[in-house]
Amino acid sequence: xxxxxxxxxxxxxxxxxxxxxxxxxxxxxxxxxxxxxxxxxxxxxxxxxxxxxxxxxxxxxxxxxxxxxxxxxxxxxxxxxxxxxxxxxxxxxxxxxxxxxxxxxxxxxxxxxxx
Amino acid sequence: xxxxxxxxxxxxxxxxxxxxxxxxxxxxxxxxxxxxxxxxxxxxxxxxxxxxxxxxxxxxxxxxxxxxxxxxxxxxxxxxxxxxxxxxxxxxxxxxxxxxxxxxxxxxxxxxxx
Numbered sequence: 643x644x645x646x647x648x649x650x651x652x653x654x655x656x657x658x659x660x661x662x663x664x665x666x667x668x669x670x671x672x673x674x675x676x677x678x679x680x681x682x683x684x685x686x687x688x689x690x691x692x693x694x695x696x697x698x699x700x701x702x703x704x705x706x707x708x709x710x711x712x713x714x715x716x717x718x719x720x721x722x723x724x725x726x727x728x729x730x731x732x733x734x735x736x737x738x739x740x741x742x743x744x745x746x747x748x749x750x751x752x753x754x755x756x757x
Numbered sequence: 758x759x760x761x762x763x764x765x766x767x768x769x770x771x772x773x774x775x776x777x778x779x780x781x782x783x784x785x786x787x788x789x790x791x792x793x794x795x796x797x798x799x800x801x802x803x804x805x806x807x808x809x810x811x812x813x814x815x816x817x818x819x820x821x822x823x824x825x826x827x828x829x830x831x832x833x834x835x836x837x838x839x840x841x842x843x844x845x846x847x848x849x850x851x852x853x854x855x856x857x858x859x860x861x862x863x864x865x866x867x868x869x870x871x
Contacts, residue, residue: 646800673857685847685861698856732800736857743789743808743851746859748800 643669646749648733654755660721663752667714667735673697674716675746676708679730688731691716692738720754728756759784759850761831763862770838771870778833778865780848789851790831791859792822796844807831818842838869 647666655661667674675698676688687700691710708718714735720727730753734746760783770776782788789808793801805816812824822833833846846865852858 675857675859677859684863687852687858687860690856690858698852698854698858700858734801734857738857743806743857745791745803745806746857747803748793750800753798 646733646735646747648731648749648752650752651750652753652755654757655723656757657723657725659723660719661723661754662717662719663731663733663754665716665718665733665735665749667716667733668747671735671737671747672714673736673738674710674714675734675736676716676718677732677734678702679732679751680728685732688718723756725756727754729754759852759860761790761848761850761860761862763846763848763865765865766863767866767868769868769870772840773837776835776838776842776867776869778846778848778867780831780833780862782829782831782848782850784850784853786853788824788829788831790822790824791849791851792816792820792831792833793847793849793861794844795847795864801847804833838867840869840871843867843869 649664673692675690690698705721710716730751732751734748736746737744791806792804807824815821848862849859
């Protein structure tokens with residue numbers, strides 16, 4: 643079974659621009675979560691989607707948004723980029739159901755650099 | 758609120774020796790605890806989880822973790838360390854409610870010397 647894939651792997655953007663990151667979950671996984679990893683703040687939860695609905699949201703400004711499609715693929719968007727948005731963005735997918743909790747499986751991440 | 762703490766930024770161990778990476782937790786309700794490993798420029802790999810049952814949980818690559826309710830700890834262990842175990846290790850707890858959201862510790866860098 644293929645793992646979680648994220649595209650692109652690396653991205654360089656300029657302050658003020660916007661960016662869209664993509665995530666394809668493991669087949670059969672309907673829950674997709676996004677995390678931001680930085681040396682200073684560590685791993686921080688951005689949001690979780692399940693069946694095309696945002697189920698949970700972290701403490702990030704409204705410039706960070708996401709969505710999930712009917713095939714469970716997910717995208718996250720960051721508008722008006724700031725230098726502090728430079729980070730590794732990780733996507734994770736998981737099974738859901740009454741017998742849980744289930745572990746999350748992570749993709750390799752997208753390394754975003756804002757200049 | 759759920760939280761985990763990893764008190765050691767770095768753990769050094771010689772190859773062949775046993776290793777322990779420490780984690781303590783604070784939760785309201787049942788603790789659902791996880792260990793992940795991250796190699797350079799890679800995503801996180803799942804090692805093991807504790808939901809309920811036996812306090813000793815066995816996971817991937819020879820790792821195991823000991824759940825201790827009275828000490829609110831969930832330490833990661835391995836009987837014999839390998840140089841290839843050198844990586845960043847994260848303890849995590851699942852947040853409360855109907856969610857898969859994980860709250861991570863700050864990470865512990867494990868360095869195994871040959």
